Amino acid sequence: MHATTAPLSAAADARAGSSILILTLAAFAVLTTEFIILGILPGLARDLGITVAHAGQLVTVFAFTVMLVGPFLTAAISHWDRKKVFLGVLLIFAASNALSAVATDFWTMAISRILAAATLPVFWGTASESAGQLAGKGNEGKAVARVYLGITAAFVFGIPSGTLAADALGWRGTFWLISGVCLVIALLMWVRLPTLPEAPKRAVGERQTVILKDPKFLLHIALSVVVFTAMFSAYTYLADILERLAHVPSAQVGWWLMGFGVVGMIGNAIGGRLVDRSPLGATILLLSVLGAGMAAAAPAVDTLWLLIVALAAWGIAYTALFPVCQVRVMIAGSKAQALAGTLNVSAANGGIGLGAMIGGATIQQLGLAALGWVGALIAALAVGLALLLMARTTKDCV
Numbered sequence: 001m002h003a004t005t006a007p008l009s010a011a012a013d014a015r016a017g018s019s020i021l022i023l024t025l026a027a028f029a030v031l032t033t034e035f036i037i038l039g040i041l042p043g044l045a046r047d048l049g050i051t052v053a054h055a056g057q058l059v060t061v062f063a064f065t066v067m068l069v070g071p072f073l074t075a076a077i078s079h080w081d082r083k084k085v086f087l088g089v090l091l092i093f094a095a096s097n098a099l100s101a102v103a104t105d106f107w108t109m110a111i112s113r114i115l116a117a118a119t120l121p122v123f124w125g126t127a128s129e130s131a132g133q134l135a136g137k138g139n140e141g142k143a144v145a146r147v148y149l150g151i152t153a154a155f156v157f158g159i160p161s162g163t164l165a166a167d168a169l170g171w172r173g174t175f176w177l178i179s180g181v182c183l184v185i186a187l188l189m190w191v192r193l194p195t196l197p198e199a200p201k202r203a204v205g206e207r208q209t210v211i212l213k214d215p216k217f218l219l220h221i222a223l224s225v226v227v228f229t230a231m232f233s234a235y236t237y238l239a240d241i242l243e244r245l246a247h248v249p250s251a252q253v254g255w256w257l258m259g260f261g262v263v264g265m266i267g268n269a270i271g272g273r274l275v276d277r278s279p280l281g282a283t284i285l286l287l288s289v290l291g292a293g294m295a296a297a298a299p300a301v302d303t304l305w306l307l308i309v310a311l312a313a314w315g316i317a318y319t320a321l322f323p324v325c326q327v328r329v330m331i332a333g334s335k336a337q338a339l340a341g342t343l344n345v346s347a348a349n350g351g352i353g354l355g356a357m358i359g360g361a362t363i364q365q366l367g368l369a370a371l372g373w374v375g376a377l378i379a380a381l382a383v384g385l386a387l388l389l390m391a392r393t394t395k396d397c398v
Helices: 002-048 057-076 082-102 106-135 140-169 171-192 208-213 215-235 238-245 250-277 279-297 304-332 334-365 368-397
Strands: none
Touching: 002 057, 002 082, 002 106, 002 140, 002 171, 002 238, 002 250, 057 106, 057 334, 082 106, 082 171, 106 334, 140 171, 140 250, 208 215, 208 334, 215 238, 215 279, 215 304, 215 334, 215 368, 238 250, 238 368, 250 279, 250 304, 279 304, 279 368, 304 334, 334 368
């Protein structure tokens, strides 16, 4: 019996590992679709005959759609066959990128972005839960972390590579390329992904919404909104900052973004360690570094090494705040972590949308060079809110 059980167990582990890898590839395609527009914003704006600030509102449209539609759509289809859900999401993303590639005006582009945004949280919520179930008891965290490697890969390779491809193929070519990647991964998923476990059944009368009555949890959600507003008020327009302020040739912007992402991998590791010690303490420290990096970027554009230091600090803190915010909110909502995680994704996207709006208004009213200072001011507000939360937590423990 033991001789046959071990190979079967090994085979099951291999199948689970293969399935999680496919979900990681899908995560890469999904996140690249969401954020590729940041790297091609200047060229897209020129071709559509609109300002960069106006084009930046496409980020707002995407983020607010995720925030408003995502939780309801995820709940509505939670009982559907998961493999079919993943295939549907990837096909919708392929169609969305294709529509972006042929768009000739802002509103067609906005519709294409809304299509993808509506299904993005469906993917993240379902993929996280599926990966945990595939890995089995005690390995859920590692499995989810592997899926989220797709995020890191998108920031390090997907978005910068798409930006570089836009220089060779045009921004429309970049969207066609990502559409093709989505189709290839969908085909791989159709052929290689097995039928996935059903969603775990909730106990009768179980109400996860109890966390919504906790004022401290709601403050944590509000903090995520402010944190992501600070992050994206300047990051949305980073390609434009590099091109117009630092005078980086458009053909080289993708390489700079790739460097920003590579440095961010350090931030991902640092954030994971800091958040285990103190979620709020990690948030405050990283917000301080983020604000300093953003504020220093514009004044440093004429001195290469100073610019690199500023961007490195910015990139490390920026990337680290993604997992730190997710863990912080899920700890705060420990009575209903699945709902807490989904609400944090919605809060983050609300902040992304607000950040893009505030950044666009800043460019129009104060100029591109003021973006870092405005982002730093919002980061300072977030630090204040985090300190308030820390004081309340300390008081509750006394």
